[in-house]
Amino acid sequence: MSRTLSGAAAIVGIGATEFSKESGRSELQLSVEATQAALADCGLTPADVDGLTTFTMDNSAEIALARELGMGELRFFSRINYGGGAACATVQQAAMAVATGVADVVVAYRGFNERSGQRFGQVQNWAAAQVNTNGLDNAWTYPLGLSTPAATVAMQARRYLHEYGATSEDFGRVAVADRRHAATNPQAFFHERPITLADHQASRMIADPLHLLDCCQESDGAVALVVTSAERAKDLPHPPAYVVAAAQGSGRDQFVMTSYYRDDIGIPEIGVVGRELWRQSGLGPEDIATAVLYDHFTPYVLMQLEELGFCGRGEAKDFIADGAIEIGGRLPVNTHGGQLGEAYIHGMNGIAEGVRQVRGTSVNQVRDADHVLVTAGTGVPTSGLVLGR
Template sequence: MATLKDATAIAGIGQTAFAKRLPESEKTLACRAILAALDDAGIAPSEVDGFASYTMEETDEVEVAKAIGAGDVTFFSKVGYGGGGSCATLGHLAAAVATGQASVGVAWRSRKRGSGPRPWKNTAVQLPTPAQWTRPYGLLRPADEIGMLARRYMHEYGATRDHLFNVALACRNRANQNPDAIMYDRPLTREMYMTSRWISEPLCLFDNCLETDGALACVIVSAERARDCRQKPVYLHSVAQGLPAQHHGMVNYWNDDPLTGPAWAAARQLWKQADFGPDDVHVAQIYDAFTPLVPLS
């Protein structure tokens, strides 16, 4: 079976600024990021015929396609959830390009979470199953669910808040080296971490990711076309989604081992289809929405 590397590549990337309370709408930010990615690849907007984004997005492919001046759109898809689900948008477009359903695909995300209320603040909304069984007991936000998972991890493996601080510090140190980062000039100390307010024990303020405004996008084309694009292409070797048996959101109550999750199912599929193994990887980008996710990964 051929791998994705034989067929598809990322030809261009684009993004807007990331900050608190940007004045532009999510649609405007999305279009700016997409146009920047197309310019990076040297591809005209009229050639775009495939789109992939999140179900969580306020923007949709119909409005985006009109706004950027896309041609006939022959493929579009939505990926459930958010955050770590971003890899799947690339997988959907790679499959579409590899099977001839599209020739130029665009994946994007545009959010203004730094400007408005969080979606979980509406606690009076009718609860779907299974949240009706958990929210009455205090699991209202993602932070609450990860806090519960973190407590189990600390119990099983002897992890302490110092271990979580090390993750937060590593992330902040990277931001302190990036002039475009919101935390560029705001170093973190152990005292700041240990004395910060609780968000959901054992998670304090600095165990949680920032909520920001901004957008980013990338362009997926065939490997053959990518060789003639403006930038050196990044080939897609393998992409996988994961949903293990009896999975329950961020906290896996029904699994024999609650510390296993979608990453386990995704990893098995990812490496099965890749043309190299974990030992060949020199750079790891681990989803760090909450500090416990890094050691747990």
């Protein structure tokens, strides 16, 4: 029997709070606001929702969100591990629940005060003290000072530069493209604040070879997405963004941000996701009009382009050299400004931008965006989506 998820479900509603450095509200309040906005966007109500998905790292319980919004009975709830790697998997879980009849309307949400509250970019002692295997893994590196996301990525970034002859300026071109797109996005924290390559190179060093402008923001805010069946989606206000493919992936000998002991210390987990997305959808890189690539750190955007098949191994520096990832290029990337330019909401704002591209409502709209690729956090077990009209 042939089984497929492709086209069975769609994202029909998107909602977000403003993106700031000091929200002044609880994380639960942020998630409530984003969910209200997403439901209003698609003309549904809290009473229609019978499923919720989020991250294991989210501090707002599904039942708390349901109570605050008056959702009533829930038939499905699910949480995904591995930080930013969970983003697209929340939609995958929602789509699978809808496609199998487990739930009718599922909201995927993520809300946090990641700047005014717990700042991810700083050393987090709890990460090495967790009573689980992630804590055990972190305990090998934290006492030696390898204890921030930038520090762990710097190891892989330096190896990438050594292996392929890339330079810090190649990383900088990603930041410049993101900020150029953010500059025309009124919702972006860095609206009207583009940067130049010289700005990137002059920014202070965080963890060699990563400059400040290689690193994503720390943001306060929330994003919510409403998923329902393809059939129901036809009767709702906006053109549906169909879930053409959805996948998760983990590489061999995978660790959380410190997979240094395998032959390839890059990000092969996104290669697993990419191959599965192409298999499910019957598409390939040549069919993608625009991509939202998880940009917690600029080197990982180059590595993703290679793992996903847009160019060969070590060729991303040449692929992006002529403006290919900017509006008007052959693969515009992060047209909302990405997590470097719009906000860092653990990748959920990137999924919302994918929906806008499919709808044709992005502030940096790409022509003929029939299929949009969206990825989640890399360096950890991750996930991805192909959204389509």
